[in-house]
Amino acid sequence: MKDNSISGTISEKIFHPLKVWVEESNDNWNMMIVGGLGLMIIGGILLWVYSRKIGKTDERTSSIYLKSSYTMLFLVILLDVIFPKEYMWQIFFLFKYSLAFISAGIYLAIRYKKDFLN
DSSP: OOOOSHHHHHIIIIIHHHHHHHTTOHHHHHHHHHHHHHHHHHHHHHHHHHHHHHOSOOHHHHHHHHHHHHHHHHHHHHHHHHSOSSSOHHHHHHHHHHHHHHHHHHHHHHHHHHHHOO
């Protein structure tokens, strides 16, 4: 059965060549996993560092943390629509949350620079 939805066509055109490349050898599969884990570690460190720099939750910082969480939620939902669910879902699951952590960390870094370094 052919998927004619928007996410199906995006997945087919963008991610099918990636699927072909990953299935060529175990080394390619392992590179994808290590890349996703690396991004997850970078995103986690970024979140941890800037949440420590911003400080404990109060009236001003709670809105920053809330918007950072909204950024994560929005990106998880968007990538859940875009990433394919038929193949390599474990790797795309890892990349989905890695990119969400990085986006929230970047948001915290921008807000820290804007609000606290003036």
